[in-house]
Amino acid sequence: MREAATVENRPYHHGDLRRALVDAARRILENEGPSALSLRAVAREAGVSPAAPYHHFKDKGELLEAVAFVGWDALGEAMTAAKERTPDLGARMTEIGVAYVQFSQAHPALYRVMYDCSRDKDELPEGLQDKEDSAYCQVRETFRAFAGPEVADVDIELATIAAWCAAHGLAEMNSFKQFDPLKQGLGGEEGFLRAVLSHLGMFPAARAKANGPG
Amino acid sequence: MREAATVENRPYHHGDLRRALVDAARRILENEGPSALSLRAVAREAGVSPAAPYHHFKDKGELLEAVAFVGWDALGEAMTAAKERTPDLGARMTEIGVAYVQFSQAHPALYRVMYDCSRDKDELPEGLQDKEDSAYCQVRETFRAFAGPEVADVDIELATIAAWCAAHGLAEMNSFKQFDPLKQGLGGEEGFLRAVLSHLGMFPAARAKANGPG
DNA sequence: AAGATCATCTTGACGCCGTTCAGATCGGTG
DNA sequence: CACCGATCTGAACGGCGTCAAGATGATCTT
Structure with a gap:
């Protein structure tokens, strides 16, 4: 089951999650301000689990x-x-x-x-x-x-x-x-x-x- | 039991908690920096429960x-x-x-x-x-x-x-x-x-x- | 082609946070 | 003295950053 690994049609491995996370963070910043910029919110916005970012960034x-x-x-x-x-x-x-x-x-x-x-x-x-x-x-x-x-x-x-x-x-x-x-x-x-x-x-x-x- | 209401010899009602909280916050700022300045830490430093500050300040x-x-x-x-x-x-x-x-x-x-x-x-x-x-x-x-x-x-x-x-x-x-x-x-x-x-x-x-x- | 390897992602947990609420305590007023 | 209102506690909620263990799948080796 290569496709539809999750509810959406996103494969298990994202492919370019690092860039996606940065973009998601910028989107949150523009729309909701700095106080809404939590790591979990960024992960949510990017459609991944809260722990996923830790494979691309040491910390928040x-x-x-x-x-x-x-x-x-x-x-x-x-x-x-x-x-x-x-x-x-x-x-x-x-x-x-x-x-x-x-x-x-x-x-x-x-x-x-x-x-x-x-x-x-x-x-x-x-x-x-x-x-x-x-x-x-x-x-x-x-x-x-x-x-x-x-x-x-x-x-x-x-x-x-x-x-x-x-x-x-x-x-x-x-x-x-x-x-x-x-x-x-x-x-x-x-x-x-x-x-x-x-x-x-x-x-x-x-x-x-x-x-x-x- | 007017005295020794808690482990220390502090009465149940502090008396000047508002000022004590501000002082505690300043102490934490000087010693541990802004990232350590949580409301709970301030309450701890002042020797009161985490909810006590809410009787003197609307929020953090x-x-x-x-x-x-x-x-x-x-x-x-x-x-x-x-x-x-x-x-x-x-x-x-x-x-x-x-x-x-x-x-x-x-x-x-x-x-x-x-x-x-x-x-x-x-x-x-x-x-x-x-x-x-x-x-x-x-x-x-x-x-x-x-x-x-x-x-x-x-x-x-x-x-x-x-x-x-x-x-x-x-x-x-x-x-x-x-x-x-x-x-x-x-x-x-x-x-x-x-x-x-x-x-x-x-x-x-x-x-x-x-x-x-x- | 099959198996091993390794980066990537998820799940679940931990302790800390800000905040709220019901109830305990106590000083001051009638 | 009895009450009331201000003050404080204890327990709880959801959200946070972070970590460890396991699932997944792309890639490399043979």
Whole structure:
């Protein structure tokens, strides 16, 4: 009885359960939020027993890491798109930041999982910083292009970190009710994001440049 | 049998269980971290049954809110102390930010509970923004004093929000391993914090001022 | 083609969790 | 003193993460 091994027409061995579990987790995150994301729920959603995931992930945390990895990939693409559609170097950082926060707003539960994983391991996800075209490197190169070659490497690095911190902070606080009145006066969410982010992430040399020689 | 109602010499009615539970929760947070903070563990630590907390808190979330409230209070005091020990207006914001991040570093589990509660309710804790001497108002007044009266209210507000986002972001990312090499070149943790925060939270008018007329 | 091997999946169990409810206890009010 | 309402206990429920033992079937060997 090769077919119909269970009630549905699913064979005993799934074939690609690892991917199916990650997809199921993402579906639950989008539809029911992070609090509903239990390992058992993921297994249920994927149509397997509660113990099945343990043949593909060491524990729940490792499954979440796989979900987070997909998320960082998508966020990186959104940032790249923002960079490429903004040729003006002075505006590019802000636009990348807006794309960052908008991603976190479009996928709040996923973003939460992404950062919770990073916090648990006390590091940004590997691959985000190492690869040449990684999101982190793109931000750094944007600063470098704007600042010019006379700015020290350490300042470029600091500016990148500062911008990242600011974007993350805003991503987590953007939905706070206290900001609503201010948003109305700034043309809605996007105007608010642009206004806040334009205050951030510029290092001293770039500041002087932005403010002009006078 | 008024005394020795249980094995210990504790009366049947605790007397101040609400406070005892909050203290127990803080003890667990400090000693075992956020993952160990179950409602049952708190009750155990306080020496009562698992159901006892429900006479003082609607659910686990409400207990955590009480813990968070204590945390925000302590953080506010740390920020006030930093403000008062830094008369120079140009350096004051950075020093308040350093105090903020250092608090989150000294009490990481507590800080996590504080922000998780805020995120669940989509608002900064009440009382943090309303009171005249609240932490938020102190930051805003610091910006106002530095910027002078000619800067628009909305810019002061944006700068305050931007600075808060940056401090929160840095608080959550400060322990990331990737920053370690950079910290070594900047005089350790505190030098790193000061360097990053000096990049942040300044609004355009203040930037111009900071960079001088030339 | 037949049998052995091994990864994959299920079943059932364990202890912990948050929460609820009926009942025990006790301080304060009439 | 008798009562009442607030407080606390004990037992229970379903859900959770995880593990061990056994069932299943794809693949490799001969």
